[in-house]
Amino acid sequence: MYESLSSEVLPQQIPSQSKVLVAVSGGPDSVALAHVIYRYSCENQDKNISFVITHVNHKVRREADKEAELVKNLAGEWKAGFILHEFDAKRNASACRQSFQEASREWRYARWKEDMEAWGCDLLATAHHLGDQAETVLYRLLRGSGTTGLAGIYPVKDKIIRPLLSVTKEEILEYCKVQSLPYSIDKSNLETDYYRNKIRLELIPGLESKYNQRITDALGRTAELLRWDEEYICAQTEALWPRYCLRADHTRVLLSHEAWKEPEAILSRLLRKAASQVSGETRGPAFKFVKLWMQKGKQTGWRQDLQGFKVEVVKQGLFFFNVERESKEYISGKDRIEEFRLFVKLPLALNVWNKITELKVQVGIFDFYPEEQHVLWSTELDPVQMSVQTEPLVCRTRQAGDRIYFKNLGHKAIKKVFQDKDISAGERDKILFFAFGDLVVWIPGVCRGDSLLPAGPQSSRLYLVAAEI
Amino acid sequence: MYESLSSEVLPQQIPSQSKVLVAVSGGPDSVALAHVIYRYSCENQDKNISFVITHVNHKVRREADKEAELVKNLAGEWKAGFILHEFDAKRNASACRQSFQEASREWRYARWKEDMEAWGCDLLATAHHLGDQAETVLYRLLRGSGTTGLAGIYPVKDKIIRPLLSVTKEEILEYCKVQSLPYSIDKSNLETDYYRNKIRLELIPGLESKYNQRITDALGRTAELLRWDEEYICAQTEALWPRYCLRADHTRVLLSHEAWKEPEAILSRLLRKAASQVSGETRGPAFKFVKLWMQKGKQTGWRQDLQGFKVEVVKQGLFFFNVERESKEYISGKDRIEEFRLFVKLPLALNVWNKITELKVQVGIFDFYPEEQHVLWSTELDPVQMSVQTEPLVCRTRQAGDRIYFKNLGHKAIKKVFQDKDISAGERDKILFFAFGDLVVWIPGVCRGDSLLPAGPQSSRLYLVAAEI
Structure with a gap:
């Protein structure tokens, strides 16, 4: 020996x-x-x-x-x-x-x-x-x-x-x-x-x-x-990663449709890497998911909700994003932020960014997922339900009487939501969210109410988004 | 289902x-x-x-x-x-x-x-x-x-x-x-x-x-x-094969030393392919041999005898050659071929090709393996024993009294050798071989006698070679 x-x-x-x-x-x-x-x-x-x-x-x-x-x-x-x-x-x-x-x-x-x-x-x-x-x-x-x-x-x-x-x-x-x-x-x-x-x-x-x-x-x-084989293919995959990974941070990875031209050995590893990166799970996703992404990764509109992260086919590629991690942060300014009105019923306001320069954030509503931007938070709204709202969609801080709707719970006061999330009283006034009148639909990074959700996975939707400026 | x-x-x-x-x-x-x-x-x-x-x-x-x-x-x-x-x-x-x-x-x-x-x-x-x-x-x-x-x-x-x-x-x-x-x-x-x-x-x-x-x-x-992984690495190996395979036919493969720069996944497959090609054994060589070649493949002079084929490190790379398959052919002309003298004791004759144009063959003795040529047959001679031969080395057809020496058998008449190999009487006069006086050392494609063999695997040697013109 x-x-x-x-x-x-x-x-x-x-x-x-x-x-x-x-x-x-x-x-x-x-x-x-x-x-x-x-x-x-x-x-x-x-x-x-x-x-x-x-x-x-x-x-x-x-x-x-x-x-x-x-x-x-x-x-x-x-x-x-x-x-x-x-x-x-x-x-x-x-x-x-x-x-x-x-x-x-x-x-x-x-x-x-x-x-x-x-x-x-x-x-x-x-x-x-x-x-x-x-x-x-x-x-x-x-x-x-x-x-x-x-x-x-x-x-x-x-x-x-x-x-x-x-x-x-x-x-x-x-x-x-x-x-x-x-x-x-x-x-x-x-x-x-x-x-x-x-x-x-x-x-x-x-x-x-x-x-x-x-x-x-x-x-x-x-x-x-x-x-030997693993080391070789991993080295090849790493070399190709920058070519196909159009955007990556710890909560989001966008993998180009071009990657689907690669052989299975490479594509499967690119997909595993993307999923591990957003899920934080080093063991990587199950085989059945990898195989599904290989099959569905170019079918525009296809999406999947998984434990801890979501996958969605967007224009440029397959988008992986972590929902949980995002919820650890929320949009907050030093002082009360003035109100933004997003006149989504007017054609001019759709697909337009509204900048909140002091927070280095821009918000907007889009009929496509604005993947070219560094999206910090996003949610989806049903355009049919939106069209019957009497009040316009606004982005603002809290007011007396604000409430949010949950399917299994009914309406809940925003104050109670903040309490449950252990957000300090001082902080509460600074947090930005989206509402129709006093109906809050979404507090980015805190929670999404169940109002105005798209009807089903294949039905039409608008993307309400907050992105980095 | x-x-x-x-x-x-x-x-x-x-x-x-x-x-x-x-x-x-x-x-x-x-x-x-x-x-x-x-x-x-x-x-x-x-x-x-x-x-x-x-x-x-x-x-x-x-x-x-x-x-x-x-x-x-x-x-x-x-x-x-x-x-x-x-x-x-x-x-x-x-x-x-x-x-x-x-x-x-x-x-x-x-x-x-x-x-x-x-x-x-x-x-x-x-x-x-x-x-x-x-x-x-x-x-x-x-x-x-x-x-x-x-x-x-x-x-x-x-x-x-x-x-x-x-x-x-x-x-x-x-x-x-x-x-x-x-x-x-x-x-x-x-x-x-x-x-x-x-x-x-x-x-x-x-x-x-x-x-x-x-x-x-x-x-x-x-x-x-x-x-998936196998198909990918095989495709990569096939793409690299022409770069590293300096010569290949069904009896000989020369794999460039440059291939040793490749990762194990690729090099091991190049070596398997080379060995399979000369051995005709589709299952490929055992793992221990592949690993040995990976280790020894650049140590000049290293060689190995295996079932059905030999491996040897030459100047440009690792050389695989099949001994058995070569023995199915031999150098033969339509008529008696005149005698060639290879004056190996004279410096001029060493490392010089002697052409037999009518057979499209050139023969010679070298102090290196002439891998740049398309070698058809080769053997090795001990220069020490050569130096005490009284007759010069010649390339010729048979004469009365020719004999060959085998370690376990002693001397044997060339006529008997041809009989044992089922070579027809008419053909026997046309076959070219190498001899010192009446001591035949090598009949390319028929047999190698045991005279003038190099002392051991690491001792010095000369290469007696017949190549395509």
């Missing part, structure tokens, strides 16, 4: 002058990893490689303190720096409403990031091995992942290195034995994920005995081949 | 005016497929789609004749052409030394190709369904395939269409039931492949009950995503 690591893997992953943070749980994998790095640094003095050991005491099992002691002693023996973290995992997990597994994982990586900064480390080494890789590939295959998922764990990603990723558990245990390395037996391996445990303890051994004795090697090979 | 097929799949896969050859075994899958195509052609008269049914009677099971009758009746009912093939599978398999499964599969596709020509069909439709896809993906995963393998069965490839590839077995059975379609129950499903049966009958149901109830959907999704 050490021979191939020191001749092939470590020279690639750990350049001269590196300072490596090694995450050591005290189990055989991480103890072997730390020893390999220790040995490599000793045998290659000219490279001037140093390392620091970081340990998290999860305080869950009785042996936790003994494990911390064991790792500390090893660090002392190998003359390496030692960092100890203590984690109340259960408390943390319930606080975050995540699984124990997920919560402690996130917590560990956050601490390690801090450790790297505090100790001036260039790299973080973790002890993932070929068995972990095989488990990850199967886990993702069982969920129907594509290349992105099946590429598995990366041997090098950003500043994280996994030198043992091509080494089997058996080789690691053999190495510990030959080198007389002490380690703790991690009964649960910190895993409380029943599904993953079942893959590791049942599925892989079953496949090994019945289908392929070298199944972990095979799955490791699959991961490596797919990582 | 029919609704989504007739609205989405069939319009894409079967253009107007198509004549489709439908392969029908008589099992539920293929009977449903034929019925779906029949129904689609009836409901879309304007498209003018017609079809022909082809059936192979494998004569293995007792029910075989009844099945043939069933399919023939269906064809009659649906007013479709009917083709019947009879196959003595067992005899065929033993003749080809292949498995029954593989042999009958090849035989079927060969007949279908003939059927398409004879009946003027544009497309061949087969009844692969989502279960077959899932089985194929798992089968390949268990062997550690990359994107190429895990992309599974293609819904459309060349002239073959698989309209049912996204349909489950349950949907097919339900369709047969609702449409009252008669079918035979294929107990063995023509599969004698124990391994594949185990995947279908044990592994998939096990994964379904313990890991993911919709495992076939998941694996189908994986195959589709990976097919």
